[in-house]
Amino acid sequence: MTVLGGEGEIRSLRPVRLGVVGCGGHTYRNVLPPLRQIPEAVIASFCDHNEEKARLxxxxxxxxxxxxxxxHEMLSSEDLDGVIVVVGFDDESGEPLYPPVVAEILRRGLPVWMEKPPAADTLGVRQMIDAAREGGTFAQVGFKKVFSPAVDRLKQLTALPDFGRITQYTYTYDVDLPAEIGNLRSPSGRRFLDDFVHVASVLDYVVGSASQIQVVRGPSGAGxxxxxxxxxxxxxxxLSSAASGLSPVERFEVVGEGANxxxxxxxxxxxxxPGDRGPYGTSTSYLPPVGVASPPDHGPRIWEPEFSLGNLHGGSHFVQGYYHQMRHFVDSVRSKRPPQRCDLAAALRVMSFLETLAGGFCEWRDIAGQPQVTYQHVVDAPQSFTCSVCGNAMTLKDGWNYVCRTCGLTRSGQQSADAARV
Ligand SMILES: NC(=O)c1ccc[n+]([C@@H]2O[C@H](COP(=O)([O-])OP(=O)(O)OC[C@H]3O[C@@H](n4cnc5c(N)ncnc54)[C@H](O)[C@@H]3O)[C@@H](O)[C@H]2O)c1
Structure with a gap:
């Protein structure tokens, strides 16, 4: 088949024939545009309850x-390789429409890419898992952030040997906790479900599943x-939606062992x-000292998009992962292999987390399917330093600095021994 390539050139290739179910705002703005950069992806058919929209x-x-x-008519009459489903919520019940629609397609053996949120609970995801098994096929969920170049790189950074294991993380996001306990179908629950799956999917991908959670909700809805x-x-x-609408929606920090x-x-x-900001009290430069293990370019690294040139990568479909998730789906359909990310198993973990989170406040709850938290609190062993001049035991003189009460040598409890100074 002859199609237009990514630069508008004429290309001859074997197409992946896709059907699109749901001709709404999101399909128009964010699903169809990045598909233009995937030449094999040929939209063969559209389906919407609204005839005029489907036609246009x-x-x-x-x-x-x-x-x-x-x-049913589309699936019976078209020769499709896969289906993209972007249908949203049921107006009355507040239930995401994906489980029944997606299950029907999967049962016919066709792979599906669906928007988020995949369901309002784990039951809906299980319905789709059963249908995929029945049809011998797979589905991918539109947790776009997991495919964004920056989240991808963040995960790679946390896997560096220097990073150590992930010990702690903080995610800040602009959405309130739902007021109605346990009900993700209520209007505020729906708002939460629709947005928070992004946070949950990134955490699932970068850090893995939590085993136990506790939720605190303030009177403003902040949590x-x-x-x-x-x-x-x-x-x-x-979580809070009370910040200015002019500020970014999110910030995510991951801490390892001496790196973040x-x-x-x-x-x-x-x-x-990993690095050292120099000895407390006596350091005269904020730049790390140059040495064998610390060359002049040792220090933080910063990446940001470039917005001047006619590249694709500064566009929102590329920064936010819309393109990459579709590329992955089309590749999966072509190779007939399930997606490596954001499959139905990931959707189940994400919805299991949300289901637990939507419960009451200020109590620890276990997340179903995850191992128990077994570690015990231990009191840190006290530090002890010997004065390198007098050989006497040094004394903690404030929160973190040690002093030799004989000669006055001081050192930080946070630095290595060679950093000790008179
Ligand atoms: N990933 C993101 O960043 C992001 C952003 C916005 C929206 N979304 C998601 O996109 C989805 C759609 O949102 P929207 O704003 O486009 O909604 P919308 O209501 O504008 O569009 C949904 C369309 O689906 C059609 N539809 C519903 N059920 C159907 C069925 N069984 N068969 C055929 N057509 C059917 C409706 O007629 C409607 O035209 C939602 O799940 C939303 O959460 C994702």
Whole structure:
């Protein structure tokens, strides 16, 4: 088949014929545009209950797409390789429409890419898992942030040997906790479900599943979620929609063992490798001293998008992962292999986390399917330093500095021995 490539060139290739179910605002703004950069992805058919929209979307696709108002009709009459589903919520019940729609397609053996939130609970996800098993196929969920270049790199940074294991994280996000306990279908629950799955999916991908959570909700709706993982990692999620609408929506910081990484606004990534800011009290430069183990370029690393050139990568579909998630789905359909990220198992973990989170406040709750938190609190062993001049035991003189009461040599309890100074 002859199609247009990413630069508008003529290309000959084997297409992946896709159907699109749901011709709404999100499909128009964020699902169809990045598909233009995936030449194999040919939209063969559109389906929406609204006939006029289905017809106009088919006309706007720039292909010979057909249109339908009924999913069964589309599936029976079209020769498709996969289906994209972007249908949203049931107006009355507040239930995401994905489980029944997606299950029907999966049972026919067709792979599905669906928008988030996949369901209002784990039951809905299980319905789709059963259907995928029945149809011998797979589904991918639109947790776009997991595919964004910055989250991808953040995860790679946390895997560096220098980073150590993840010990702690803080995620700040602009959404309030739902007021109605346990009800993610209520209007405020729906708002939370719709947005918070992004946070939950990034945490699931970068850190893994928490085992136990506790939630505190303030009178404004602001919330703090405390997560404990079975391996001892702890994390908080700070939620509030009370910040200025002019500020970025999110900030995510992950701390390792002597290193940390910060992702601001989904795009500005900083990595702080292990290093020393110099001895307390006597350091005269904020730059780390140059030495064998610390060359002049040792220090934080910062990545940010470039917005001047005609590159694709500064566009929101590329910064936020919309393109990359679709590229992954089309590749999965072509190779007939399930996606490596954001499959139904990931959706189940995310919804299991949300289901637990939507309970009452100020109590520890276990997350189903996760191992128990077994670590015990231990009191840190006291530090002890010997004066390198007098050989006497040094005394803690404030919160973190040690002094030799004989000769006055001081050192920080946070630095290595060679950093001790008279
Ligand atoms: N990932 C993101 O960043 C992001 C951003 C915005 C919206 N979304 C998600 O996109 C989805 C859609 O949002 P929207 O604003 O486009 O909603 P919308 O209401 O504008 O569009 C949904 C469309 O689906 C159609 N539809 C529903 N059920 C159908 C069915 N069974 N068969 C055929 N057509 C059907 C409706 O007629 C409607 O035209 C939601 O799940 C939302 O959470 C994701």
């Amino acid at each position: 979307y088919a006309r706007a696709a720039g292909s010979d797409a057909t249109w339908h108002t009924d999913l 703090i979620v405390v997560n404990q993982h079975a391996d001892g990692t702890i994390g908080t999620i700070s 990484a910060v992702l601001e606004n989904g795009a500005y990534l900083r990595y702080y490798p």
